[in-house]
Amino acid sequence: MSITLYELQPTRSTRARWTLLELGLPYESIEGPEVFAMPELAAIHPLSKLPALRDAGRPLFESAAICNWLADSHPEAGLVAPSGTWARALHDQWVAFTLSEIEAFLWHTARNLFVLPEEERVPAVYPQNEAAARRGLAVLDVHLRDKEWLVEDRFSLTDIFTGYATSWAHWQGMTADLANVTAYVERLQARPLCTYRQDVFGQ
Ligand SMILES: N[C@@H](CCC(=O)N[C@@H](CS)C(=O)NCC(=O)O)C(=O)O
Known part of the structure; x- marks a missing residue:
C-alpha cells in the first residue's frame, strides 16, 4: 500500500x-x-x-x-468512530457544520484577500463573512463549554477536521471573545503531532 x-x-x-x-x-x-x-x-x-x-x-x-x-x-x-454508530453521526455533523457554517466564509474572505487577481477582489465581503463565521464559532463555543473534544469527549478525527477551521479563525482574530474555542485551539496546539502552527497560518 x-x-x-x-x-x-x-x-x-x-x-x-x-x-x-x-x-x-x-x-x-x-x-x-x-x-x-x-x-x-x-x-x-x-x-x-x-x-x-x-x-x-x-x-x-x-x-x-x-x-x-x-x-x-x-x-x-480508533481515530474515528465506525460508520453506523451515533458517534460517527456526530462526527459527520461537525464536519458538515465546519465546512458550511465556518470554513466557507473564511475561504471566501481569503479568496477576496489574496487568492483572486487584485482587480476581482471585493473587500466589502469581509465583514459579512466574519459575522457568519462567528455565528458558527459561537455554536462551537457553547458545545465546548463542558468538554475538551467534540465527540465522546476524546480527541478524534473530528478535532483534526474542525480544529483546522477554528485555528484559522483564531489566528484571524475572530475568537477573542470565545473563551472555549480559544482554549480548544490551545489544546490542539499542545498535541505533539499537531500540524497547525501560527507561523504558517498567521500570514
Ligand atoms: N473543500 C476543499 C477545499 C480545497 C481548496 O480550496 N484548497 C485550496 C487550498 S486551502 C486550494 O487548493 N486553492 C487553490 C485554488 O483555489 O485555486 C477541501 O477541503 O479539500
Missing part, C-alpha cells in the same frame, strides 16, 4: 498530514507551490486544488473525504 499526499502548508492539506501522522502511516509528500501546476494534481483533482491523495494508485480529493478514508481504512487506530 503506498500513499502519496499532494500538499502545501498551511492549506487544508495539513488536515491530511496530521491524520497520516496520527495513524502512523508512511507516505510520500509532494509539496510546494509548484504542486498547483502539476499535471499529476490535475489528474486527481478536477480543479487542481489541495489536498489530493493517491492510495495504492487510487485518486481522492476533498480534505473530508481524504481524512475519513484514511481513518476508516485503519480502524485499529
Whole structure:
C-alpha cells in the first residue's frame, strides 16, 4: 500500500498530514507551490486544488473525504468512530457544520484577500463573512463549554477536521471573545503531532 499526499502548508492539506501522522502511516509528500501546476494534481483533482491523495494508485480529493478514508481504512487506530454508530453521526455533523457554517466564509474572505487577481477582489465581503463565521464559532463555543473534544469527549478525527477551521479563525482574530474555542485551539496546539502552527497560518 503506498500513499502519496499532494500538499502545501498551511492549506487544508495539513488536515491530511496530521491524520497520516496520527495513524502512523508512511507516505510520500509532494509539496510546494509548484504542486498547483502539476499535471499529476490535475489528474486527481478536477480543479487542481489541495489536498489530493493517491492510495495504492487510487485518486481522492476533498480534505473530508481524504481524512475519513484514511481513518476508516485503519480502524485499529480508533481515530474515528465506525460508520453506523451515533458517534460517527456526530462526527459527520461537525464536519458538515465546519465546512458550511465556518470554513466557507473564511475561504471566501481569503479568496477576496489574496487568492483572486487584485482587480476581482471585493473587500466589502469581509465583514459579512466574519459575522457568519462567528455565528458558527459561537455554536462551537457553547458545545465546548463542558468538554475538551467534540465527540465522546476524546480527541478524534473530528478535532483534526474542525480544529483546522477554528485555528484559522483564531489566528484571524475572530475568537477573542470565545473563551472555549480559544482554549480548544490551545489544546490542539499542545498535541505533539499537531500540524497547525501560527507561523504558517498567521500570514
Ligand atoms: N473543500 C476543499 C477545499 C480545497 C481548496 O480550496 N484548497 C485550496 C487550498 S486551502 C486550494 O487548493 N486553492 C487553490 C485554488 O483555489 O485555486 C477541501 O477541503 O479539500
